Structure formats: structure tokens, C-alpha cells
Amino acid sequence: MFASLTVYALLALRICTVSAFPAYQSLAGLTRDQLDTVVPTLAYSPPQPLPGPLKDDSSILVYDAAHPYQPLRPGDQRGPCPALNTLASHGYLPRNGVATPVQIINAVQQGTFDFLTLPLIGFNLENSFARFLALSTFLVNGNPITNLMSIGGVTPLTGQNPPAPATVSGLNTHNNCEGDTSMTRADTYYGDNHSFNETRFQNFVRFSNEFGAGKYNYTVAAHLREFLVEESIANNPEFTLVSPRLFTAFGESVFPVNFFIDGRDKSGQLDLGVARSFFQNMTFPRNFYRRDGAVNNVGQDVVTNYYPFTPGYNANGVNSFVVDPTSATLSQPCLRYTNFVNNNIKLLYPNPTGLLLQSLKTNLQYLYEATVAAGDGCTQVFPYGQ
Numbered sequence: 398m399f400a401s402l403t404v405y406a407l408l409a410l411r412i413c414t415v416s417a418f419p420a421y422q423s424l425a426g427l428t429r430d431q432l433d434t435v436v437p438t439l440a441y442s443p444p445q446p447l448p449g450p451l452k453d454d455s456s457i458l459v460y461d462a463a464h465p466y467q468p469l470r471p472g473d474q475r476g477p478c479p480a481l482n483t484l485a486s487h488g489y490l491p492r493n494g495v496a497t498p499v500q501i502i503n504a505v506q507q508g509t510f511d512f513l514t515l516p517l518i519g520f521n522l523e524n525s526f527a528r529f530l531a532l533s534t535f536l537v538n539g540n541p542i543t544n545l546m547s548i549g550g551v552t553p554l555t556g557q558n559p560p561a562p563a564t565v566s567g568l569n570t571h572n573n574c575e576g577d578t579s580m581t582r583a584d585t586y587y588g589d590n591h592s593f594n595e596t597r598f599q600n601f602v603r604f605s606n607e608f609g610a611g612k613y614n615y616t617v618a619a620h621l622r623e624f625l626v627e628e629s630i631a632n633n634p635e636f637t638l639v640s641p642r643l644f645t646a647f648g649e650s651v652f653p654v655n656f657f658i659d660g661r662d663k664s665g666q667l668d669l670g671v672a673r674s675f676f677q678n679m680t681f682p683r684n685f686y687r688r689d690g691a692v693n694n695v696g697q698d699v700v701t702n703y704y705p706f707t708p709g710y711n712a713n714g715v716n717s718f719v720v721d722p723t724s725a726t727l728s729q730p731c732l733r734y735t736n737f738v739n740n741n742i743k744l745l746y747p748n749p750t751g752l753l754l755q756s757l758k759t760n761l762q763y764l765y766e767a768t769v770a771a772g773d774g775c776t777q778v779f780p781y782g783q
């Protein structure tokens with residue numbers, strides 16, 4: 398596919414067309430007349446149709462000669478997701494860490510043929526899951542005008558921002574998928590919510606030694622998740638774990654078992670050196686094969702059966718946990734979808750118009766289709782009309 402070329406062409410176009418406005422400066426504060434002059438000059442890149450499920454989801458060599466690890470260059474973006482970081486460091490995603498939703502979905506499952514690189518072979522993440530994850534993060538952290546999202550922080554590479562309160566600040570943003578109780582990243586309250594944190598990784602190691610005989614598996618995931626939540630409630634006065642973050646927190650607990658174990662190894666036991674390779678070093682282990690067969694958050698029931706959690710937050714400093722009755726629970730994917738669209742998206746884009754509106758509507762349609770593909774049976778909501 399031609400995504401890479403398109404992106405570079407659009408970036409070039411953007412530089413030519415909006416030079417009067419500093420890159421990534423928000424358009425907030427401009428008058429309606431000024432906005433009407435500027436917005437049409439932004440390099441619009443419409444949402445592309447999303448990839449479907451893989452035809453071949455067998456185990457394939459991922460760390461091959463065509464995808465060497467390369468260290469970061471100044472300006473390259475990396476963030477809280479060890480998988481996306483790794484894919485970017487090996488060139489399965491643009492190495493600068495700025496990508497379209499389609500590039501992200503292709504990379505985490507397996508892409509179509511890219512004539513500039515080679516077949517894109519990712520982790521074998523199941524298609525509807527990949528679509529929902531990519532679209533939901535893109536809608537709050539990406540740029541709907543340029544169709545680009547940073548897998549890390551704010552960067553001029555995503556183009557000029559749509560008007561505030563939209564943020565377009567990448568996956569580091571503490572607003573949706575990124576949140577408290579990560580395994581290897583600190584809570585936002587402590588400052589850096591996206592860099593590898595050795596202290597937290599040592600908890601990962603300690604629990605793997607205690608409950609997994611030195612390996613990370615579903616049983617370890619359950620015990621570690623309980624620890625992470627209880628630890629945040631006890632120490633983070635601003636602790637919160639509600640939808641949509643709730644879903645990613647519990648899903649991520651089993652992702653290392655489902656995706657970081659070499660596809661030829663069916664033991665379900667993740668080596669801690671391999672874990673560090675992904676979490677800290679952002680690189681595939683040598684000779685790494687992706688898992689055999691597409692999968693999603695299978696195994697999460699082991700975690701929730703051991704540690705059933707009701708969404709909530711610290712209402713008044715540490716150890717003041719209260720349940721949030723407005724949040725979707727893990728068994729309410731449709732409430733998650735509805736609240737996300739009607740609250741999170743509407744908050745960022747209260748009154749979109751023109752191309753921005755068009756892009757949001759298309760991406761919201763894609764998001765809904767991902768819930769259909771997942772078999773959730775949700776009723777579609779239309780915050781901006783049909």
C-alpha cells in the first residue's frame with residue numbers, strides 16, 4: 398500500500414500550505430473569520446478504509462533482516478505502549494512514531510504488502526480489537542485533519558491541531574487508554590506516565606518469581622493487577638480507574654502473555670528477559686516469531702475471576718476509594734462505547750464543522766463497526782447527527 402508515500406506527501410503539502418502558522422500551534426483563539434481562512438488550507442487527509450482480518454495468521458519470523466532495530470533519532474516519538482514502540486523501532490511503523498490508524502492496525506496484526514518496505518508482520522492482534530483500540534485512541538489523541546497520531550507525545554509531525562479543546566497530544570495523554578496502574582510506567586500523579594520505570598518493572602519480576610516460578614503468566618497477571626490497583630489506591634491521591642482506561646488496564650495485564658511469547662513456544666510462560674526487551678528496550682528478541690493465530694485479550698477472565706474490580710477513584714486523597722456508578726464495568730462494553738462517544742469525544746469536539754466534522758463522523762462510524770465486528774451488539778450513537 399502507499400501509506401508511507403501519502404504521509405510524506407501530505408506533510409510536505411502541510412509545510413507549504415500553513416507556513417503562516419507555527420506547526421502544532423492550536424487554532425484556539427482565532428476568530429470565526431480567521432478559522433474559515435485557515436482550516437481549508439490545512440492538509441486534509443481523509444480517513445482510509447480499515448483493514449479486515451488476516452488471511453494468514455500463522456506464526457511468522459518478525460525480527461528479520463529487513464526490519465533491524467534502530468535507535469531513536471532526535472524527535473522520534475515513543476510512549477507508553479511497548480508493542481507500538483517496538484514496531485516503530487523495527488520499522489513496522491514509521492520510525493518517527495507518527496502513524497495513521499491504518500498503519501497501526503496493519504502493524505499490530507499483519508499488514509498488506511507495502512512496496513516501500515516489505516510485508517508488515519506484527520503481533521497477530523485480532524482485527525476487531527485492533528480496530529477499536531486504534532480508533533478509540535486516535536479519536537482522542539490523533540489529528541483528524543491530517544489522519545496522523547503520535548505514539549508518544551506532542552510533535553509537529555502530526556500537523557497543525559484542530560481548534561481547542563481538542564488536544565492531539567499523542568498516546569502519552571492521560572485521557573483514555575493511558576492511565577493509572579500500568580505495569581511498567583508510573584501513574585500520571587508522579588510525573589512521567591510513559592517512560593519505562595525500573596521500580597515498577599521490579600514488581601513485575603517479583604510477582605513472576607513469587608507466583609510464576611520466574612515467568613510471567615496469567616496467574617502472575619492476576620496477582621500483579623491486584624497489587625497495582627491496591628498500591629495506587631494507597632499511595633496516589635489522584636488515583637482513578639474507570640472506563641475507558643479500565644478496559645485497557647485489565648487487557649494489558651494479559652497482553653504480554655498473549656503477544657510477547659515467541660509463536661513457536663506454546664507454554665504460556667513469558668521469560669523476563671524477553672519482557673524487558675519489549676518493555677524497556679523496545680526491540681524484538683533475536684529470531685522472534687509472532688504468535689500463532691490472531692487473538693485478543695483472552696485470559697483476562699483469569700485476572701477478573703481472581704480480582705473482580707468495580708470502577709472508581711480516590712475521592713479525597715489516598716485510601717478514599719469510591720465506586721463510580723457512571724462508569725462502564727468490564728462486562729458493559731456498550732456503555733463503554735456510548736459514554737466514550739457521547740462524553741469523551743464530545744468534550745474534545747463540541748461543535749466540529751466542515752472537514753473536521755466529516756473526518757470525525759467517518760472515524761466514529763469505524764469505531765462502531767469495530768464493536769459490531771466484536772459481536773458486542775451495541776446501539777449506534779450519533780453525537781453529530783446521522
Ligand code: HEM
Nearest residue numbers: 477478480505520530531574575576579580581582649656
Ligand atoms: C491497536 C494498537 C494499540 C494501541 C493504540 C495501544 C496503546 C497503548 C497505550 C496508550 C498504552 C498505555 C496504557 C497505560 O497507561 O498503561 C498501552 C499499553 C500497553 N500496550 Fe498497547 N496499544 C496497542 C496495541 C498493543 C499490542 C498489539 C500489544 C501487545 C503486543 C500491546 C501491549 C501493551 C502493553 C503490555 C501495555 C502495558 C504497559 C504497562 O502497563 O506498562 N499494545 N498501549
